Amino acid sequence: MNTAPVKSFDDSTNVRVAEANNPSSSVVHFPDSEPLRLACDQLLAPISIAYQTYGELNADKSNAILICHTLTGDQYVASVHPMTKKPGWWETLVGPGKPIDTDRFFVICPNILGSCMGSTGPASIDPKTGRPYALNFPVVTIGDMVNAQVRLIDHLGIDQLFCILGGSMGGMQVLEWASSHTERAYSAVPIATAAWHSPQNIAFHEVGRQAVMADPDWCAGDYHLHQKVPRNGLAVARMAAHITYLSEEALHHRFGRSLQRGSELTFSFNADFQVESYLRHQGSTFVDRFDANSYLYITRAMDYFDLEAEHGDVLANAFRGTKTRFLVVSFTSDWLYPTRESREIVRALNAVAANVSFVEIETDSGHDSFLLDEPEFFATVRGFLNAAGVKRGLST
């Protein structure tokens, strides 16, 4: 594969392009002879799924937990990110002695199909052309991502996952698993998510996509070929999205109307307010680690997600006959996936007499709460996994 550094890219871009094709993590390759049939009816092959594992799989392979990551997440859930060198994105929850205790459980976290950290996506080199797929990559769905994960779990020889767990878009994957592959999930924990993407969320995604595509350096998706990066467009997209991850209360407490430089307005378009400086930082650091086309494809997959429509407009039909044990979690100040959308999931599960717990965590930290230090959330997950573990006959 041709992954030689592209000349005029800066170092972070070269590292990013390399990670998309030769990830630092484990990776499993499925050859041309094992194509994946996508929702759009195309066949995709070959396919790579990059993943990280933590802990040890027990003898009867009954202690595996699959963690599904978010829109801009990755497989480095509890280990250092190879580009940013920052700790894993969910080390609050996952690790030795943590609520998802890697001394006890075997944790698997795959990079999703369409992403850019080693699983096949638009930044991957298409072996048929020797160039990145870019917009020749097919539009994939949450269902496609999950079907690719099924391949990985088969490859690892695991019949049934003890738990499938994820927040935000990770929660969509959890719901898709629990609907389409319920026999593979002993338990499932969808967090801060919804069974279908709301029009407001589609609208925010569309703003982000238009920002990326408006950037001349996007080059109709072929920015790698032109040795460019649509930095400005992707940064604006990230800034808009980032606002939706926080609550108004969180912004008040964290920044309020505090100024950057003492207490003087500059009467300019500089970042006078701390919240402006913070957002600009979020935008620019994101561009260093994430692929712009992946951002387009993954937001699209989220927009398309509608478990209700796929089941005759009756969400309960998605879960009929399920034996999976569910824990549904929402956060009071999450306005991206508000509690009422979790309640819809719970109502559907109740309608098919599923085993379901529901917890709404009181917090003012917004959608991102599930990634933050939320003791009640940690205790809830720990308690659920312990109880389910006892039922499953796992040693404590």
Added chain:
Amino acid sequence: MNTAPVKSFDDSTNVRVAEANNPSSSVVHFPDSEPLRLACDQLLAPISIAYQTYGELNADKSNAILICHTLTGDQYVASVHPMTKKPGWWETLVGPGKPIDTDRFFVICPNILGSCMGSTGPASIDPKTGRPYALNFPVVTIGDMVNAQVRLIDHLGIDQLFCILGGSMGGMQVLEWASSHTERAYSAVPIATAAWHSPQNIAFHEVGRQAVMADPDWCAGDYHLHQKVPRNGLAVARMAAHITYLSEEALHHRFGRSLQRGSELTFSFNADFQVESYLRHQGSTFVDRFDANSYLYITRAMDYFDLEAEHGDVLANAFRGTKTRFLVVSFTSDWLYPTRESREIVRALNAVAANVSFVEIETDSGHDSFLLDEPEFFATVRGFLNAAGVKRGLST
């Protein structure tokens, strides 16, 4: 003044540039000898204030209502917009027999300082250079806008306005008038507004500004000189802002997850969902009628607005001694200026024993409710003006 059409602009751009300098409405010019001292301590001169009036001023000049427009509004409150040819933006509320009855009241609506419909702003030709001010225009504040309006009201020979009324940023101007020029306001109606701009709202504005400034056609503000228009950036800014003007419920009712073309997903980045198509339309039509630099300056003025900080962090001090009669209006589903921010205004007015009514209108139409068909809102305004008119001794 050099307002000759610029060659490579399209027609809508030429019309827009012309309206900024030679508006279709009335306009008053204040010469170099009458500069305006701005909050940034610069002197601005000359100044033009474009305005429309409706109805007749009565003999004792006691029936004048000043309407303050929104961020992207203009003076064409109840008459056809010279560029879009659409009806006035508040004809639901203003006109013969309407709640603001132009058979009874003399309505004045000025274009704000910094805007682009004939009042001095960044699209105006700087007579000292013969070129548009662009980023040489000083950063103005809501207070500066109001001080320019005071000049207009002086010019019209009106000592006291019967009422000053406006929604959103118009409401900020109403509060500024009522604070700095309370003796000029017999009554004041701030609608769907706040005494200070929240960090979340600053954040959304910053996203919009970054989108404009990221567009290479912005040319560091000098797009007119380069015969360009930062269409893509300004459209993205408008799209992001537009989401905040609606409520999630309104998006649900109006669009839901309805698709553009029958019921088939296209598995592409086309506007599959109606809400995407709607937003794109909002973005592109906005660019035809509004100046990108004005968008930067006016959002900045809103960010800077903080009546509480300007009065020793005690909002009540802004209104101490006021004799103005207030009606404060909010809308239940407005998340841009939620009801709690109106309540802060009401509490401050109560703390100085001001005459204040407060009405929260139940609606699911979001921030834009004040521009829509809201019978309870209309009845509230009509009732308040009638009662205040009786007190003021106006004939009915």
